[in-house]
Structure formats: C-alpha cells, structure tokens
Amino acid sequence: MRVKALLMVMVLVVSFARAQQPGILTSFSTSESERYLTTYGGPQSRLAMWIWTDKYVYQPGQPITLRWTLKTNNDLYPYVVIAYRQNNQTGAKTYLPGNGETVTDINGNTQALGFQPTQLNDATKAALESNLSAPNEPGMHTFVVELRDYSGTRVLKVGYMKIGIVTSEQTLSGDITSDRTLTNDTQWNLSGRINVKNNATLTIEPGTFIIGQPGASVLLVTRDGKINASGTKSRPIIMTSSQAFGQRSRGSWGGLILLGKSQVNVAAGKVGNNTDGTSYIEGLVADDDGLYGGGTTPDLAHNCGTLRYVRVEYAGFILSPNNEINSFTWGACGTGTVADHLQASYGLDDCFEWFGGTMNAKYLVGGLCNDDFTDFQLGTVSKVQFGLMYQSPDAPGNRGMEGDNSEFDAAAVPSSNPTFYNITYIGTGAPGSDEGANIPGIFLRRGARATVNNSVVTRFYAPGVSISDAATQGQADLGNVKMDGILLWNNNTGVQGANTLDGQLLSGATPNAASLYTRDFALGQKGNGAGKNFITGVDPLLSNPFEYSDPDFQARFGSPVFRAGYVAPPDDGFFDQSAKFIGGIGDEDWTEEWTNFLQDVDIAP
Numbered sequence: 001m002r003v004k005a006l007l008m009v010m011v012l013v014v015s016f017a018r019a020q021q022p023g024i025l026t027s028f029s030t031s032e033s034e035r036y037l038t039t040y041g042g043p044q045s046r047l048a049m050w051i052w053t054d055k056y057v058y059q060p061g062q063p064i065t066l067r068w069t070l071k072t073n074n075d076l077y078p079y080v081v082i083a084y085r086q087n088n089q090t091g092a093k094t095y096l097p098g099n100g101e102t103v104t105d106i107n108g109n110t111q112a113l114g115f116q117p118t119q120l121n122d123a124t125k126a127a128l129e130s131n132l133s134a135p136n137e138p139g140m141h142t143f144v145v146e147l148r149d150y151s152g153t154r155v156l157k158v159g160y161m162k163i164g165i166v167t168s169e170q171t172l173s174g175d176i177t178s179d180r181t182l183t184n185d186t187q188w189n190l191s192g193r194i195n196v197k198n199n200a201t202l203t204i205e206p207g208t209f210i211i212g213q214p215g216a217s218v219l220l221v222t223r224d225g226k227i228n229a230s231g232t233k234s235r236p237i238i239m240t241s242s243q244a245f246g247q248r249s250r251g252s253w254g255g256l257i258l259l260g261k262s263q264v265n266v267a268a269g270k271v272g273n274n275t276d277g278t279s280y281i282e283g284l285v286a287d288d289d290g291l292y293g294g295g296t297t298p299d300l301a302h303n304c305g306t307l308r309y310v311r312v313e314y315a316g317f318i319l320s321p322n323n324e325i326n327s328f329t330w331g332a333c334g335t336g337t338v339a340d341h342l343q344a345s346y347g348l349d350d351c352f353e354w355f356g357g358t359m360n361a362k363y364l365v366g367g368l369c370n371d372d373f374t375d376f377q378l379g380t381v382s383k384v385q386f387g388l389m390y391q392s393p394d395a396p397g398n399r400g401m402e403g404d405n406s407e408f409d410a411a412a413v414p415s416s417n418p419t420f421y422n423i424t425y426i427g428t429g430a431p432g433s434d435e436g437a438n439i440p441g442i443f444l445r446r447g448a449r450a451t452v453n454n455s456v457v458t459r460f461y462a463p464g465v466s467i468s469d470a471a472t473q474g475q476a477d478l479g480n481v482k483m484d485g486i487l488l489w490n491n492n493t494g495v496q497g498a499n500t501l502d503g504q505l506l507s508g509a510t511p512n513a514a515s516l517y518t519r520d521f522a523l524g525q526k527g528n529g530a531g532k533n534f535i536t537g538v539d540p541l542l543s544n545p546f547e548y549s550d551p552d553f554q555a556r557f558g559s560p561v562f563r564a565g566y567v568a569p570p571d572d573g574f575f576d577q578s579a580k581f582i583g584g585i586g587d588e589d590w591t592e593e594w595t596n597f598l599q600d601v602d603i604a605p
C-alpha cells in the first residue's frame with residue numbers, strides 16, 4: 001500500500017499543524033503501540049491521505065503552501081511518521097520539522113531518544129500556511145512521508161510529492177531543427193505547435209516540467225525528428241496544464257505526438273492527398289510535418305525516440321469537432337522506439353493511441369481520460385505489457401480498449417494485430433462520456449485482430465468484452481482474435497448483469513448478435529477455440545481502487561489474480577515471463593513514486 005504523490009506533503013502539513021490542530025495527532029507509548037499490534041495483528045489499513053502544494057514549480061526562496069486530507073477509515077494503529085524533502089539530483093534529505101540532516105519523526109524525536117508513535121485522526125481539506133520555503137538547489141525535489149510501525153524500523157506506507165525548483169522560465173515555440181536540450185532548472189512553457197524535425201533530437205532532462213499553454217500547444221516529433229525524454233522513478237518528466245491547482249480541466253493544452261516511418265494500412269487518397277502507406281495525424285491540420293508512415297517500403301525498426309517515466313496531464317485540446325489530440329499519440333513508430341512508465345491523466349480524448357506502427361510499450365497508467373484508455377487502428381501490431389486504466393464517477397470516460405483494423409477498409413493490410421498482456425481496466429458502472437451505453441471494457445471492431453491475455457475487466461456499463469461486427473468475428477473465426485485469462489467482474493451494470501459468463505457478456509434479456517457471438521467465443525464455441533479461460537464469479541479483490549486521490553490497485557491476500565489461470569507470456573525478448581498473475585499489478589507496485597493520482601475535485605476550495 002502506498003500514499004500517493006500528494007500524500008507526502010500531507011504529513012508535512014501534519015507536522016506543522018500540530019500546534020494549531022492538536023486533534024490531528026495522538027501520541028502513544030511503545031507499550032500501547034505493542035498492544036495495538038498484538039490485538040490487530042499489524043495494520044490491515046485502508047487509511048487514505050493526500051497532500052498538495054499550490055503549484056508544481058517554484059523559484060528558490062518562494063514560500064511553499066502545504067495542504068492535506070486524511071481519512072483514517074477506522075485505522076487506530078499508531079504510526080511513527082517521518083517526513084523529509086529529498087533533493088533528487090544529489091539524494092540529500094532534509095528532515096522535518098527541524099530542516100536538519102538528522103532523522104527525526106514529526107514530533108522532532110530522534111531514533112536514539114526514541115521515536116514517538118502517533119495515532120492519526122481525520123482531517124478534510126485542511127490548509128496550512130507553513131514556514132517552508134523553496135530550496136536554492138535547482139531541479140526536481142520530492143517531499144516524502146513515511147508511515148512506519150511503532151518501532152520506527154518498518155516502513156508501512158510512503159507518499160510523494162514532486163516539485164520543481166527553477167531559476168528561469170522560457171517559452172518553447174516554433175520548429176526545432178537542430179539538437180536541443182530542455183534542462184530541469186528551467187520551466188518550459190509550451191506555446192503553439194512545436195515540430196521537432198530536420199533530423200533534430202530533442203532531449204529532455206529527468207525532472208523537467210513542461211507547462212502547456214492554453215489551446216493547441218502540441219509537442220510533435222515528426223518522421224525526421226527524434227525525442228529523448230528519459231525520466232527516472234525519482235525524477236519523472238511532467239507535461240501538464242498551466243491552470244491553477246484545483247481549477248485544471250481536460251483539454252487545456254494539446255498533447256504529445258510521435259510520428260514515424262513504420263507501417264500504416266491507409267490507401268492513397270483516404271486522408272487529404274496521402275499516398276499508399278501514409279496518413280496525416282488526427283487532431284492537427286494536415287501538412288508535411290503531420291505526415292506519418294513509411295509508404296510502400298516501411299521501416300519497421302524506425303526509432304521515434306524514447307519516452308520513459310513521463311506524465312502527460314490535462315491534454316487533449318479540440319482542434320475541431322471529433323478532432324481532438326490524445327495525451328500520448330504514436331503514428332507508425334517502429335520497434336526502435338522506447339516507451340515505458342508513462343501516465344496519462346485527465347485527457348480530453350484517449351489516454352494512449354496507436355495509428356499503425358510496430359513499437360512496443362510497458363507500464364502504462366491511464367486515468368480519468370474522456371475517451372478510451374488504449375486505442376489502436378490502421379495496422380498497429382504493437383506489444384503492450386503491464387497497464388492500469390481507471391475512471392471515477394465524475395470522469396466516466398468510455399472504453400478500456402478500443403481496437404480497429406481500419407475505419408476506411410476493414411480488410412486493409414497490413415492488419416491491426418497487437419498483443420496485450422497484464423492489463424487492468426476499471427470503469428465506473430455508469431454510461432460513457434459520449435458513447436452512452438456502448439462502452440464495453442474491451443471493444444474490437446472493423447476487422448481488428450488482437451491478442452489480449454491475463455487481464456482484469458471490471459465495472460463497465462456494457463458487457464466486459466465485445467467482438468462487435470461481422471468483419472471482426474470473421475477474423476476471430478480464422479483464429480486471429482485470441483483471449484486467455486480474462487477476469488470479468490461487475491460489468492454490464494446497465495442491465496444489472498450477474499457475475500456469470502452470460503451476465504458479464506450478454507447485452508440483456510434479448511441479447512444482440514455481437515454479445516451472443518462474444519459469449520460463444522468465450523466458451524470456445526466460436527473463434528476457432530481462441531477464446532479460453534474466461535474467469536467469472538470471483539472478485540479480483542483490489543485493495544482500495546475507489547479512493548480516487550489515493551487509490552491502491554494491488555490485490556489483497558487471497559485474490560484470484562494470483563491463482564492458476566494466467567497464460568505464460570511469450571519468450572520473445574520483450575514480454576516479462578515472470579508475470580505470473582492476471583491484471584496490471586502483481587506483488588510489486590510499479591506505479592510507486594513517479595505517478596500522481598490527485599483529483600482536482602479533492603483539492604478545490
């Protein structure tokens with residue numbers, strides 16, 4: 001269990017708030033703490049905390065305001081609370097409340113003198129004007145809060161809040177035609193459409209903040225450009241809105257687009273004046289810089305660059321109706337492209353979309369986007385492993401996966417045929433944001449081929465899976481749609497579907513043809529036997545997925561995701577064969593530290 005990025009700040013607030021709000025903390029002796037541990041057998045806690053500052057980026061010396069919410073959820077366990085700020089460039093830690101290098105708890109006690117276990121009490125949107133100030137050292141810094149056991153030796157929960165310390169602001173605009181580096185000591189304000197082209201490489205240092213200005217501010221890497229955005233777990237690269245915390249909205253800026261020279265199955269004349277095997281990227285005016293695909297001789301190994309530990313927040317500006325920009329877009333990127341540890345939050349369109357291409361991706365987090373989590377089309381044959389999609393009642397979104405072969409020709413070649421392993425799709429049980437009732441968790445159409453294995457689909461308004469039309473069913477009958485190890489739970493809420501195979505897959509009392517076919521596919525009676533091991537009737541037992549600003553998506557003890565039922569991923573050099581579980585997260589929470597799950601509704605005044 002963990003406390004999200006904002007949580008860490010919260011403890012800071014707690015430590016400074018003690019004098020003003022004495023009811024927040026209650027001290028315990030070691031013997032009292034031992035009694036709690038003996039009585040309850042250790043903390044099986046659903047305690048939730050989140051913390052936030054008033055912004056991400058500071059100049060040295062500026063005051064930092066810390067705010068927090070704490071929900072104990074009847075957790076009476078006394079914790080030792082350790083809070084500090086870490087300089088992520090050097091690793092140096094400054095402990096609170098004394099701002100020194102000696103480890104202290106938030107009561108100021110050292111380990112030598114004895115840490116003081118503390119019982120936490122509820123607080124809601126409590127604000128503290130603290131005496132903290134931004135440090136002088138530029139780069140990314142992290143406030144960290146550790147909740148330890150009564151002895152102070154075992155860390156039970158950790159929270160993080162990333163901030164940037166910069167010495168200047170610069171506006172990034174126009175074309176980038178020669179190699180350029182964006183450093184983490186500067187706030188980079190993205191203005192308008194920036195095209196990386198002419199064989200230039202744009203390098204972004206770990207821990208850099210890029211602030212999208214209102215409107216169609218887009219970072220576009222053209223077919224002749226490259227990006228090297230290699231963040232780290234402790235220093236992710238954050239591309240976000242210019243709007244104030246608590247007032248941010250989807251579509252406040254454009255997004256991130258990478259275009260390449262790999263395959264795309266669009267015939268000539270389908271999009272503007274495109275030629276065979278090329279197209280113009282959705283969301284932008286069609287021009288040479290927006291062209292993608294390698295034509296009739298695609299470069300399947302083309303390298304669009306590297307995205308690693310990158311967050312894109314509040315993107316998706318609408319250029320024209322039905323012409324939005326996704327948070328992350330790849331157009332015909334090849335296998336040389338690197339994409340791992342990426343988070344898309346509050347996008348106005350899809351979280352992640354592939355238009356053709358052969359590139360692969362791992363460790364994707366997508367939440368609260370207004371459309372789909374993963375969307376592929378136009379000849380995509382990507383591989384994806386480890387993904388987490390979640391929505392909330394105030395941000396319902398649409399489908400978990402939407403897959404097409406081609407909107408222009410369901411029989412177009414090369415066919416879309418991606419492979420997905422270990423994905424968790426969590427809906428809200430409500431109709432979609434703009435698709436109404438037609439929001440299956442996994443939705444394949446227009447002749448799509450796909451392999452989807454070892455995945456959890458839960459809380460969608462429509463059936464959990466839909467093989468939706470004759471063209472796609474025809475591909476399934478040829479053995480080109482494969483699903484194995486799919487756990488379905490509490491889907492089909494629009495018709496109050498039971499947690500049986502029929503209840504999770506049939507569209508109602510008079511089921512439509514698509515849902516009947518999909519049910520028979522899951523039984524192995526259709527689809528050439530390539531649908532197998534559909535699991536129903538068992539709760540995946542995710543720890544605390546609906547505490548939206550501090551969710552915990554790991555499975556609890558006894559969860560069926562760890563039982564036999566998964567299929568071993570292929571040994572092809574990309575897939576991790578050690579993933580012996582169903583869903584996106586196993587024993588190790590790979591979302592730890594670099595992600596941020598804060599909802600503005602939880603911090604708005």
